Amino acid sequence: MDDFYCEERNLGAYFEAEWLEVLRAQGDNTPLACASKPVPDAFVISPFYREVSQFIAACCQQADVAPSHYLEVGPALGRVTYETLRRFPQIRQSWLVEPSQRLLSHCQKLLMTPGCYAFPYIQGLNERGSLVIDTTVIASACQHSEITCINAPFDGKTLTVQADLTVCLNVLDQCQSPLTIMDALKQSTRSGGVLVVSNTYQWQKKHLLDAEDAVDDINQYFETTGWDKLNDTDIGYGFRFNERFSKHFLSHVVGYRKRG
Ligand SMILES: C[S@@+](CC[C@H](N)C(=O)[O-])C[C@H]1O[C@@H](n2cnc3c(N)ncnc32)[C@H](O)[C@@H]1O
Incomplete structure (x- = not known):
């Protein structure tokens, strides 16, 4: 593989699942080309991102946290x-830790670089269409925060700072050591701050170094004292692999407040 996580052919799946909804909200109704009969946007867009963002905001409200460091x-x-x-205009510093250079470079284009960019979407099994997205409005909604991007796997040495709001979605079962990431996430959240984690429990030998690190409920990672549970839910999460074939997961999302 030429990237830590994302092959070129999979970029379109991420782009359409995450961003087609925003493009449509901006008024761009360009139909998606399709190798077979056209499919509706609802089959392409993953509702996960909108719903989990509402969950994160509700956790902050419940914990009475107005985050400035994310x-x-x-x-x-x-x-x-x-x-x-967009929801928290008081966030003045954000850290994004993404080991995939491919994903991170496109993330930076979307959030930090106003302009028009062509992004791929899935047209057929080995065919990609292309949509142009004007990132000006997106970048302007993010510009109140300094965004520091770190292109590396996350562990206890990646950052020495602490955030009021820490988020890690659908990563734990895709990495070598979920316990290392969980420990580092807890350490990187300040007392009184909120930590939101989700997992689809697709544990695989190709990722996990130690099979014993796999859990069947991520609440177990918070059994140590010092964390108060805010909320817990399941949210559908999906990506297309072909124009009429998608994989639909159920992501288990939990929110906790670090005792202060
Ligand atoms: C299934 S994707 C989830 C992406 C996004 N959070 C979402 O919910 O759609 C898994 C992500 O975990 C990242 N990842 C894998 N191993 C990691 C590690 N050790 N540290 C940090 N991120 C990692 C991948 O680069 C990828 O962005």
């Missing part, structure tokens, strides 16, 4: 980053 681990193309920065 950390997201594994943001992929940054849709949740965008939704979070």
Whole structure:
């Protein structure tokens, strides 16, 4: 593989799942070309990003946290980053830790570089269409925050700072050591701050170094004292692989407040 996580042919799946919804909200109704009969947008867009962003905002409200420092681990193309920065104009510093250079470079185009960019979407099994997105409005919604991007896997040495809001979605079962990431996420969240984590429980030998690190409920990672549960839910999460074939997961999302 020529990237830490995302092959070129998979970029379109991330782009359409995360950003087609925003493009449509901006008034661009360019139909998606399709190798077979056209498919509706609802089959292409993953509702996960909108719904989990509402969950994150509700957790902050419940914990009475108005975040000024935000950390997201594994943001992929940054849709949740965008939704979070849009909701919280007081966030002045964000750290994005994304080991995939491919995903991070496109995330930076979307969030930090106003302009028009062509992004791929899935037209057929080995065919990609292309949509032009004007990132001016997106970048302007994020510009109140300094965004520091770190192109590396996340562990306890990646950052020495602490965030009021820390988010890590659908990463734990895709990495070598979920316990290392969980420990680092907890350490990187300040006392009184909020940590939101989700997982689809697709544990695989090709990722996990130690099979014992796999859990069947991410609430177990918070059994140590010092964390108060805010909320817990399941949200549908999907990507297309072909124009009429998608994989639909159920992502388990939990929110906790670090005791202060
Ligand atoms: C299934 S994607 C999820 C992306 C996005 N958060 C979402 O919910 O759609 C998994 C993400 O985890 C990232 N990742 C994998 N191993 C990682 C690690 N050790 N540290 C940080 N991120 C990692 C990948 O680069 C990718 O962005």
